[in-house]
Amino acid sequence: xxxxIDVKMMEKIKKHGAGGELDVSACFxxxxxxxxxxxxxxxxxxxxxxxxxAQLGMEKELLAQEDLWxxxxxxxxxxxxxxxxxxxQFMAAARSYAxxxxxxxxxxxxxxxxxxxNIFVFLVLSGFFSVLxxxxxGQRGMAxxxxxxxxxGSTQLFRFIPGEWVHSIGIALFIVxxxxxxxxxxxxxxxxxxxxxxxxxxxxxxISALIPSVYSAVMDALNHSRFRxxxxxxxxxxxxxxxxxxxxxxxxxxxxxxxxxxxxxxxxFKPIGSPVPPWYPMRIMxxxxxxxxxxxxxxxxxxxxxxxxxxxxxxxxxxxxxxxxLTATVLTGxxxxxxxxxxxxxxxxxxxxxxxxxxxxxxxxxxxxxxFAHVVYRTLALVLHEWAKAPASEPxxxxxxxx
Amino acid sequence: MTTSANxxxxxxxxxxxxxxxxxxxxxxxxxxxxxxxxxLVEKDSSIGGHMISLAKVYPTLDCASxxxxxxxxxxxxxxxxxIMVNTxxxxxxxxxxxxxxxxxxxxxxxxxxxxxxCRLCEYACDSEYPDPFEMGLGAKRAIAVPFTNAIPQKAVxxxxxxxxxxxxxxxxxxxxxxFDQQSEEVEIETDAVxxxxxxxxxxxxxxxxxxxxQNKNIMTALTMERLLAPxxxxxxxxxxxxxxxxxxxxxxxxxxxxxxxxxxxxxxxVCCMYAIKQAMxxxxxxxxxxxxxxxxxxxxxxxxxxQFYQNAKAMGINxxxxxxxxxxxxxxxDLSLHVESTEEPENILQxxxxxxxxxxxxxxPEWNPSISTPVAVxxxxxxxxxxxxxxxxxxxxxxxxxxxASGPKDIVDTIAEAGAAAMQVSQYLYQKRAAVTPEYAQGPxxxx
Numbered sequence: 001x002x003x004x005i006d007v008k009m010m011e012k013i014k015k016h017g018a019g020g021e022l023d024v025s026a027c028f029x030x031x032x033x034x035x036x037x038x039x040x041x042x043x044x045x046x047x048x049x050x051x052x053x054a055q056l057g058m059e060k061e062l063l064a065q066e067d068l069w070x071x072x073x074x075x076x077x078x079x080x081x082x083x084x085x086x087x088x089q090f091m092a093a094a095r096s097y098a099x100x101x102x103x104x105x106x107x108x109x110x111x112x113x114x115x116x117x118n119i120f121v122f123l124v125l126s127g128f129f130s131v132l133x134x135x136x137x138g139q140r141g142m143a144x145x146x147x148x149x150x151x152x153g154s155t156q157l158f159r160f161i162p163g164e165w166v167h168s169i170g171i172a173l174f175i176v177x178x179x180x181x182x183x184x185x186x187x188x189x190x191x192x193x194x195x196x197x198x199x200x201x202x203x204x205x206x207i208s209a210l211i212p213s214v215y216s217a218v219m220d221a222l223n224h225s226r227f228r229x230x231x232x233x234x235x236x237x238x239x240x241x242x243x244x245x246x247x248x249x250x251x252x253x254x255x256x257x258x259x260x261x262x263x264x265x266x267x268x269f270k271p272i273g274s275p276v277p278p279w280y281p282m283r284i285m286x287x288x289x290x291x292x293x294x295x296x297x298x299x300x301x302x303x304x305x306x307x308x309x310x311x312x313x314x315x316x317x318x319x320x321x322x323x324x325x326l327t328a329t330v331l332t333g334x335x336x337x338x339x340x341x342x343x344x345x346x347x348x349x350x351x352x353x354x355x356x357x358x359x360x361x362x363x364x365x366x367x368x369x370x371x372f373a374h375v376v377y378r379t380l381a382l383v384l385h386e387w388a389k390a391p392a393s394e395p396x397x398x399x400x401x402x403x
Numbered sequence: 404m405t406t407s408a409n410x411x412x413x414x415x416x417x418x419x420x421x422x423x424x425x426x427x428x429x430x431x432x433x434x435x436x437x438x439x440x441x442x443l444v445e446k447d448s449s450i451g452g453h454m455i456s457l458a459k460v461y462p463t464l465d466c467a468s469x470x471x472x473x474x475x476x477x478x479x480x481x482x483x484x485x486i487m488v489n490t491x492x493x494x495x496x497x498x499x500x501x502x503x504x505x506x507x508x509x510x511x512x513x514x515x516x517x518x519x520x521c522r523l524c525e526y527a528c529d530s531e532y533p534d535p536f537e538m539g540l541g542a543k544r545a546i547a548v549p550f551t552n553a554i555p556q557k558a559v560x561x562x563x564x565x566x567x568x569x570x571x572x573x574x575x576x577x578x579x580x581x582f583d584q585q586s587e588e589v590e591i592e593t594d595a596v597x598x599x600x601x602x603x604x605x606x607x608x609x610x611x612x613x614x615x616x617q618n619k620n621i622m623t624a625l626t627m628e629r630l631l632a633p634x635x636x637x638x639x640x641x642x643x644x645x646x647x648x649x650x651x652x653x654x655x656x657x658x659x660x661x662x663x664x665x666x667x668x669x670x671x672x673v674c675c676m677y678a679i680k681q682a683m684x685x686x687x688x689x690x691x692x693x694x695x696x697x698x699x700x701x702x703x704x705x706x707x708x709x710q711f712y713q714n715a716k717a718m719g720i721n722x723x724x725x726x727x728x729x730x731x732x733x734x735x736x737d738l739s740l741h742v743e744s745t746e747e748p749e750n751i752l753q754x755x756x757x758x759x760x761x762x763x764x765x766x767x768p769e770w771n772p773s774i775s776t777p778v779a780v781x782x783x784x785x786x787x788x789x790x791x792x793x794x795x796x797x798x799x800x801x802x803x804x805x806x807x808a809s810g811p812k813d814i815v816d817t818i819a820e821a822g823a824a825a826m827q828v829s830q831y832l833y834q835k836r837a838a839v840t841p842e843y844a845q846g847p848x849x850x851x
Contacts, residue, residue, distance in 0.1 A: 030657075030699045031743030035728030036612065040743075040752055048743060080612060082662035082726065 009057040015113045016100070017086075017093040018314035026085040027051045033077035033087040038231040039070065046070075047077055047087040050094060063102075063188075064195040066388075068095050069374070069381030074230035074245070075310030089314055096318055099373045102184035108369040115317040122325075122362060129358045132169060133161045157340070157353045163272030166357055173364050180368040181376055188377060192384045209390030217382035224250050226382075245311060248299045252326070255293025259333065262286035278341060290334045297327045322371035329363050332356035416442040416485065418595040418828050419504050421492050421770075424452020425814060426806025426821040427599035428474045433825030435483035439832065442591065443478060444506060445488045449553035451475050452601055456536060456550075458631035460814055461680040462711035466633075468552060475554045488555065493588065494775035495596060495802070500835060502801060503590050505775075510584040512560035513546070517579035520556030522548055524571035524580065532564045534636070538626040540643060541636035546571045546580075551634060594835065595801050595828045598778060598786055599821065600770035602807040607762060609665040610658065613730040619644040620736055621760045624654075624677055631684045640688045642759045644736040649692055652685055653740055653757040654678040655727045656698040659765035660811075667765040669783050672811040674763035675702045679715045681761065686718055695721040695755060697742055705815060723753070730760060766811040778802050785810045795824035801835075803827050 006012075010024045027048070034040045034048045046067040053062040062068075068091060077087040100109030111118040158166075196202055220226050227246040232238060241247055262285040270276070276283060301323055303312040332355045339349035367373060418434055420427045423445035431441045443450065455475065457467035478484050489509045496503040513524075525547040534543035536550045545564035548556055560571070560580070572580040604623050607615035615621040620642050629635045642649050656678055660671040675698065682694045701722070703712040716722060729741040733756070740755040768785050772778040777799035781787040786804045790796045795803045805824035806817040 028699070029745055030726035031724075031745045032726040032728045034743040035725065035741045035752060048745065080610075080664055080728065082657070082664060082668075084663040 004060060005057040006059040007057050009054055009059055009062075013054050013090070013093050013097050016096040016316070016318075017089055018316040018319070021314070022086060022089055022093055024051060024054050024085065024090060026083045027055065027081075027087070027090075028083055030082060032080055032082060036076050036080050037071075038074065038076065038229055039072070039226065047091050051085070051087060051090055054090070054094065059101075060191070061195070062094065063098055064191040066192045066381035066385045068098055069378045070226070070385060072227045072230050072246070073311050074232070075313075076231065079310050086314075088311065092316070095374065095377075096316070096371070098188075099184070099369075099371075099377065102187045102377070103180070103368060103373075104183050104187070105180070105369075108373075111366075111369055112316070112318050115321075118317065118321055122321075122366075125362050125365060126358050129169070129361045130354065133165070133354060133357060136162055136165060157336075157350065158273035160350050161354060161357065167267065167272075169361065170364070173361060177364055177367055181373075184368055184373065185376060185380060188380060189384065192381070203388040204390070205387050206390055209387055213386035213390060214383050216386050217379060220382055221379050243299065248296045251292050251296030252300065253296075255289045255291070255296060255330075256326070258285050258289025259293065259330070262289060283337065287334070287337055290330050290337070293330050294327070294334070297323060297330065301327065318371050325359065325363055325366070325370075326372075329356065329359040332359055414442075414485075414591065416440040416591070416593050417832060418442070418597060419444060419502070419591065419593045420597045420599055421772075422446075422452070422599040422601055422806075422808070423450035423478070423486065423488075424599060424601045424806065425454045425471060425474065426601065426808070426817045426824075427452070427597070428478045429818050429821035430597045430599060430805050430825045430828070431478055431484050432474065432481065433822050434828055435481045437825075437829050439483060439829065441484045442593070443484055443486045444490050444492060444504075445486065446491045448488055448511070448549040448557075448559045449555070450478060450486060450488065451552075451554065453625065454814060455552065456625065456632070457628045458633070458635070459680065459684060461676045462705070462707040464680065464683070468632075472552055475552075479554045486555070489559065492770075492772075492776075495772075495777065495799075497777050497799060497801065500594070500801065502593050502596050504593060504596065505588060505590050508587050508589065510562075510586045511557070512562065512565075512581055512584050513558050514579045514581050514584070515555065515557045517577040518557045519577055519579075520548060520558070521576060522558070523574045523576065524558050527570040527574045529568065529570065530564045530566050532561070537629050537636040538623070540626065540629060594832055595803065597803045597805055597824050597828060598770075598772055598797065598808050599805045599824075600768070600772070600808045602766040602811065603769045604764040605659045605665070605667060605767045607764065609667075609764075610662070612728060613655075613658065613762065614732055615730070615762060618730075618732050618736075618738065620738060620758065621730065621762060623764050624674070624681065624761055627681050627761045631681060631688065640685065642736070647736075647758065649689060649759040651693040651757045652682075652689070652695075652759045652761065653738075653755065654682060654694075654696045654761045654763065655730075655740070656696065656763045657726060658762035660763070661699065662765075665765075667767065669765075669811070670702065671763070671766040672702070673766070673813045676705070676708055676711070676813065678761070678763060679703075679712055679720070682720045683715055683718065686720065693721065695723055695757070697723050697725060697727050697740070697755075699724070699726055705813065723755070725753075766807060768808065770808070776802070778804075783810070793827065795820060795827050801831060803831075 013024060014020060014022045029048060029052055031048050034046060040046060050062060050065050050068060071091045073088050073092060075088050078089065081087055096112050100112055111121060193205055194202065224246045227249065230246065232244045232246060262282045266282050270282065303309060304315045307313050332352055335352045336356050339352055342349060363372065417439040419442045420431050421444055423443045427443060428450065431443045434441050451471055454467055455471045459465060460467050460470065479486060487506065489511050491507045493505040493507045525544050528544040528546050530545040531542040533539035534541040546558050546560040548558050567582065604625060607621065607623060613621065630637065630640045640649060641647065656674050659665065660667045660669060678696050682696055685692060685694055701712055703709045723742060723744055724746040725742040725744050727740050727742045731739045733739055737756055737758045738760050740757060742753050742755065744751050744753050771780060771784065772786060773780045779787045779798040786797055786809045788794050788796060788804060788809050789798060795805055797804050803824045805821040
């Protein structure tokens with residue numbers, strides 16, 4: 001089989017690593033990382049095999065590895081690597097590289113490699129959304145109305161920025177982002193499904209096994225069952241449950257999902273701007289979700305700041321950007337929840353509300369380009385992996401026996 | 404045999420050799436045969452170093468003690484060599500071309516001038532402890548001759564174990580036992596020094612994933628040498644935990660070297676070959692046992708080594724390419740080794756079950772001379788040898804290095820280097836003395 005070799009592959013992946021210290025060439029392929037990995041399965045050969053692909057410039061093969069996304073960065077490989085080649089960070093850098101390659105615009109790669117560009121994009125987007133949201137203010141004629149922050153009834157934020165306007169922009173964003181993600185989704189699916197094994201055969205992917213695979217992958221994503229196999233639960237010096245990495249990640253994810261669900265349900269069933277008491281179910285769901293998410297985020301950020309444990313030792317700009325953007329969104333969201341119940345309208349209240357909407361829009365629009373994209377690719381990888389493992393469908397066997 | 408504290412005014416050797424292993428003995432013999440006076444200093448109770456404890460040597464499978472013992476005895480009986488055992492070098496002061504070597508003579512509680520090596524004391528002693536020469540597998544008495552073929556054949560008393568019951572003193576025919584003996588420090592002046600301080604193995608605990616310290620059936624290769632030696636602790640190969648005859652033995656190469664995560668990034672150079680040698684010897688000792696060598700790459704670089712490796716493969720010894728990542732203990736004392744076999748067509752994660760595991764621990768320097776002497780060490784901790792064209796020179800003028808003290812190497816290379824160091828010493832002495840006394844250069848060269 002002919003291979004297209006990308007001779008600059010190692011350099012490219014290095015640029016996606018934290019601090020530019022990643023040295024893929026240091027690896028001498030002893031296999032320690034694979035053998036020490038609590039998640040490696042028979043014949044997987046990761047991380048070593050994927051690292052070898054990077055060394056050899058086998059880009060096509062590397063981008064077809066769903067195994068990239070089946071690593072949860074416990075750090076065992078990095079702790080014991082004889083060459084200090086940092087396989088864990090390599091896997092993270094390769095994932096980020098893959099996101100940039102699945103993205104057809106090339107923007108993602110630029111954002112990962114250049115913090116300056118990343119911040120520039122963030123500022124431009126935020127400015128753009130702010131102007132867009134305040135468009136109605138201009139039309140209303142601020143001066144004649146006694147200024148931006150006067151003339152509203154108590155807590156009627158949606159008169160400051162009309163709810164319909166926010167929803168229209170939001171829906172437009174979801175469509176754009178959905179299209180961008182669809183590109184990445186199909187790009188990865190085609191690569192992974194087209195992957196051939198050593199014998200030159202494709203894996204079966206029987207159609208009958210699709211639904212069960214999706215179900216088991218989504219369940220896995222929701223309950224972190226695979227993340228939990230990373231050895232934290234069995235470790236002799238196991239941390240309390242609430243501090244284990246998988247739980248911290250889970251808290252961020254479950255909290256985020258709760259907030260997303262509350263927002264969606266409100267959008268579907270609650271008239272815009274209608275006042276509700278604090279114990280309104282969606283409000284409580286949003287509040288609890290926000291607090292749970294914030295708990296996870298604070299631990300994740302704290303560990304990255306102290307940088308004592310291997311998995312949190314080296315953080316790339318992309319890691320920081322996503323974490324901080326999400327934190328800012330959650331914080332402004334929680335603040336907005338409080339503002340809604342303040343007796344008098346304040347400048348702080350309006351600014352908080354608008355910041356939250358702008359940040360949430362940044363988060364959504366940057367989803368395909370940032371670390372956030374892992375929610376799609378990791379889940380997709382789990383589905384494809386489960387699917388490929390499923391035994392070939394019944395009819396094929398039947399045909400074979402009839403012959 | 405040894406000098407006394409008072410004797411050092413009159414005794415001024417031409418060279419002092421630090422360490423009486425194979426490197427030190429070879430250097431001493433090569434210098435002494437040129438008529439130079441040599442003092443050979445050894446911290447242990449016997450000369451011979453690690454080599455006297457080995458079973459056989461590769462790639463010839465010659466008996467190790469049959470090579471070492473004659474060198475030991477030649478050193479001990481040479482007119483121009485004095486030996487000081489139980490003596491540590493505490494420092495070297497270099498003043499105007501002379502080296503003042505500070506020696507710490509540890510108390511042995513036995514007067515070596517009187518002791519005749521009859522071992523009656525050893526037979527009378529009641530206190531026993533794990534024999535360090537047998538790597539802890541056999542037992543040793545508190546007062547004992549270090550081992551069967553030790554030189555000198557003098558009893559040494561270990562004050563940590565001794566109960567001072569006095570049985571030894573009562574049976575000693577020459578009244579050699581001196582419970583009141585004191586350690587002493589002496590300083591001896593000389594013109595040249597050879598550092599031949601050799602190596603130690605890094606701890607079995609350096610890689611915690613191997614759980615080696617908690618498990619008797621995981622051993623270093625030096626312990627396996629003792630099991631394989633004809634006069635070893637059990638007289639045959641048995642596994643230490645329960646005395647079972649091993650049926651499946653694993654060698655884990657690079658267990659303590661080529662691993663930056665444990666601080667030894669360099670290759671220890673000898674492990675590939677001794678593992679192959681031990682595997683061959685084990686196939687003889689345990690004909691039905693399965694023997695597997697886990698390796699990252701076999702470094703068979705010396706003369707006849709590659710053929711030796713090919714012979715081992717032809718004998719049916721299994722070779723698995725991959726670094727063992729984890730060793731888990733099983734209930735019955737067996738061990739489970741986790742490895743990715745990186746040579747298989749479908750890179751397969753494997754779990755191998757063995758009842759005895761030998762870890763190739765890394766060679767680290769036995770002694771750090773940079774603390775108390777002018778000799779500098781390199782970043783790996785071994786003596787620095789800055790001159791590529793004079794590999795036995797150190798950073799200090801008149802101080803030379805031989806053998807593993809300057810970096811891991813096998814016995815063949817060590818002997819060659821020891822000879823080279825001796826040659827450099829004699830050349831150095833010749834030039835130094837000819838400069839002071841021109842007629843020295845005329846006469847017969849260096850007749851003592």
